[in-house]
Amino acid sequence: MSAPAVIPQADPRAGYLERQADIDAAVGRALASGRYILGDEVTAFEREFAAYVGTRGAVGVASGTDALVLALRAVGVQPGDTVATVSHTAVATVAAIELAGAEPLLLDVDPHDYTLDVEELAGVLEAGAKVRAVIAVHLYGQAARLDEVLPLARRHGVTVIEDCAQAHGAALSGRRLGGLGDIGCFSFYPTKNLGALGDGGAVVANDEHLIKRLRELREYGWRERYVSAIAGQNSRLDEVQAALLRVKLAHLEADNGRRQTIAARYDAALAGSSLTIPRRREAASHVFHQYVVQSERRDPIRQTLTAVGVGTAVHYPVPVHRQPAYLGRVALGPSKLRHTEALAGRILSLPIFPQLSAAAVERTIDELRRAAN
Numbered sequence: 001m002s003a004p005a006v007i008p009q010a011d012p013r014a015g016y017l018e019r020q021a022d023i024d025a026a027v028g029r030a031l032a033s034g035r036y037i038l039g040d041e042v043t044a045f046e047r048e049f050a051a052y053v054g055t056r057g058a059v060g061v062a063s064g065t066d067a068l069v070l071a072l073r074a075v076g077v078q079p080g081d082t083v084a085t086v087s088h089t090a091v092a093t094v095a096a097i098e099l100a101g102a103e104p105l106l107l108d109v110d111p112h113d114y115t116l117d118v119e120e121l122a123g124v125l126e127a128g129a130k131v132r133a134v135i136a137v138h139l140y141g142q143a144a145r146l147d148e149v150l151p152l153a154r155r156h157g158v159t160v161i162e163d164c165a166q167a168h169g170a171a172l173s174g175r176r177l178g179g180l181g182d183i184g185c186f187s188f189y190p191t192k193n194l195g196a197l198g199d200g201g202a203v204v205a206n207d208e209h210l211i212k213r214l215r216e217l218r219e220y221g222w223r224e225r226y227v228s229a230i231a232g233q234n235s236r237l238d239e240v241q242a243a244l245l246r247v248k249l250a251h252l253e254a255d256n257g258r259r260q261t262i263a264a265r266y267d268a269a270l271a272g273s274s275l276t277i278p279r280r281r282e283a284a285s286h287v288f289h290q291y292v293v294q295s296e297r298r299d300p301i302r303q304t305l306t307a308v309g310v311g312t313a314v315h316y317p318v319p320v321h322r323q324p325a326y327l328g329r330v331a332l333g334p335s336k337l338r339h340t341e342a343l344a345g346r347i348l349s350l351p352i353f354p355q356l357s358a359a360a361v362e363r364t365i366d367e368l369r370r371a372a373n
């Protein structure tokens, strides 16, 4: 008997192949148009994406990292300002703060839903720390506690930036993430819930002035062609990516639904096992960019799964403040990131993507139960 096929943890190629004809046609249309930067496809995608998220505008940029940098600049974060966020996130969140010239202040996360520890943020603000902005990361596809962060931030004059790179289409109390804070940032990295076939990102906002400023910042600060009103940069979503993102955006709701179906099956099969399954918060819809379990025996379980062909990942094995580039150099909250450090050794991301078959989910569950016993 041949060995069963390897189950990947994520598979952006499957997302392409499923809609190959439509994507190829969209890419062909963009290539034939003769306009490759900031043409009709980007304009149409921005309109459609803003309508989907529910904001007045969306601005296509070159990556999720750039979306955060431009958002920080657009809201007026200045060199030397402090920007609070979490250490349990993609390095990009923290890198963007430094790229904008600001100084990160890294806080802990709630050990059950993996998002910003609001009590620590409150303590820091009430102690009088000068925090200019906070980046709330909607990690793994579930909203950070914006219902608590927003009033707190308003009280202290702190701007709220949403990092929605893992939460396209997720909502809090029925409202899609991205438009709840002052400005929202998305990545279209290929494995994200809405993924390009290359790099891409977007910033969304309701404030027309912010949208205008973002458009200037992404293209040399141009107010009009060859007139740089402000000091900008170059960070543009390209026409080819915009064209294929329009195809994928039309299926995002359905694709998120398929992720939720897989997550529900994992929940049912793993409840009562030795593994800690994701905690869902009532008001928050979860779009399961990742399905993350916890175990004291994470490493041996992961090894066993790898040996039998079940792909897993760890998001993330080393928190940002423990990375060589940041160690001992970035400011940490009073908690010293106790939960963040403990989680790094316990978390495991199971296979999840819209095209993952029911049979592959069942095999993952069987192998995982065996490995965890």
Ligand SMILES: *Cc1c(COP(=O)(O)O)cnc(C)c1O
Pocket (backbone or CB within 6 Å): 063, 064, 065, 066, 089, 090, 092, 093, 137, 163, 165, 166, 187, 188, 189, 199, 200, 201
């Ligand atoms: C992917 C990701 C980013 C960065 O996006 P890029 O497009 O890779 O620059 C930022 N924040 C989070 C939480 C992410 O998951």
